Amino acid sequence: MQSEDKFYRATITDRSEFAEDLWRIRVNPNGEFTHVPGQYATLAVEVDGKPLQRAYSIVSSPYESEIEFFFELVPQGALTPRLYELKTGDPVWMRKGAKGRFTLDLKSGHKKHLLVGTVTGLAPYVSYVRTMYKDFKEGGEHFPAGHHLYILDGASRSHEFGYHEELEKIAAEVPWLTTVFTVSRPWLEPEWKGETGRVDELIRKYTDLWEMTGADTTGYLCGHPDMIENGKGILKRKGFPKESMFEEVYWIPAKGDGAEE
Numbered sequence: 001m002q003s004e005d006k007f008y009r010a011t012i013t014d015r016s017e018f019a020e021d022l023w024r025i026r027v028n029p030n031g032e033f034t035h036v037p038g039q040y041a042t043l044a045v046e047v048d049g050k051p052l053q054r055a056y057s058i059v060s061s062p063y064e065s066e067i068e069f070f071f072e073l074v075p076q077g078a079l080t081p082r083l084y085e086l087k088t089g090d091p092v093w094m095r096k097g098a099k100g101r102f103t104l105d106l107k108s109g110h111k112k113h114l115l116v117g118t119v120t121g122l123a124p125y126v127s128y129v130r131t132m133y134k135d136f137k138e139g140g141e142h143f144p145a146g147h148h149l150y151i152l153d154g155a156s157r158s159h160e161f162g163y164h165e166e167l168e169k170i171a172a173e174v175p176w177l178t179t180v181f182t183v184s185r186p187w188l189e190p191e192w193k194g195e196t197g198r199v200d201e202l203i204r205k206y207t208d209l210w211e212m213t214g215a216d217t218t219g220y221l222c223g224h225p226d227m228i229e230n231g232k233g234i235l236k237r238k239g240f241p242k243e244s245m246f247e248e249v250y251w252i253p254a255k256g257d258g259a260e261e
């Protein structure tokens with residue numbers, strides 16, 4: 001492959017499905033790969049001798065030796081149908097360096113972190129939580145004492161949350177994590193007992209409930225571009241200045257695309 005020197009030939013060590021079009025993989029990069037929670041890696045497959053590459057947020061913590069990803073299949077997409085074919089043991093190209101600034105804000109002095117996501121947009125938050133959980137358990141100086149993460153995550157159906165059980169288990173155990181999962185199509189799932197409605201429509205309710213202001217909270221918005229646009233507007237009206245809002249937009253909608261459901 002061209003530009004092979006910029007990529008590792010990583011090996012998929014594990015794969016599991018959350019839903020028909022949602023899955024996770026773990027890879028061994030087969031080389032040194034460093035990252036901080038919230039960053040993304042670039043994965044590629046070779047097409048006509050060239051890398052076909054896209055960005056993917058890293059789910060795993062830097063404390064883990066393997067790197068984990070959470071994918072959504074875009075049936076008309078160029079890369080995801082190819083990634084979807086890959087099984088445990090298969091190789092996948094991975095750029096040698098991680099990138100991105102969607103990292104936990106430990107500089108502004110804000111102690112509250114409002115983490116809003118849609119489907120795979122939960123990925124960077126899992127990395128924050130896994131990392132803080134390890135630091136918390138070890139009781140060392142790395143744990144950012146006094147900080148509290150509030151996850152507000154939305155999907156159409158509950159099986160699309162992927163990491164719901166892992167996060168709720170940690171939230172039940174530690175004092176620094178609160179999670180709210182919301183389904184936007186509750187009529188398809190009458191047994192769902194959690195929150196309902198689109199995640200952006202719940203931002204106002206939860207920022208009021210959790211007594212968040214732009215002076216003590218940083219808002220993070222990750223995933224669907226429409227959710228991010230709406231979410232930013234709501235936070236802005238709530239008084240959040242620009243520098244208190246971080247965003248990771250996963251794709252630019254083609255003209256005529258419908259809104260998130």
Ligand SMILES: Cc1cc2nc3c(=O)[nH]c(=O)nc-3n(C[C@H](O)[C@H](O)[C@H](O)COP(=O)(O)OP(=O)(O)OC[C@H]3O[C@@H](n4cnc5c(N)ncnc54)[C@H](O)[C@@H]3O)c2cc1C
Binds near residue numbers: 076080
């Ligand atoms: C920083 C960053 C982190 C990302 N992290 C993740 C991640 O953790 N998991 C993940 O699955 N994706 C993630 N993405 C999106 C990813 O990079 C690809 O855009 C996505 O996988 C689609 O690639 P594709 O080649 O299959 O589709 P493309 O050929 O790139 O796109 C085809 C069409 O589908 C639209 N589209 C792209 N993605 C979606 C989608 N999810 N739903 C609806 N329409 C879409 C595009 O706008 C385009 O019109 C991230 C993107 C960025 C910028």
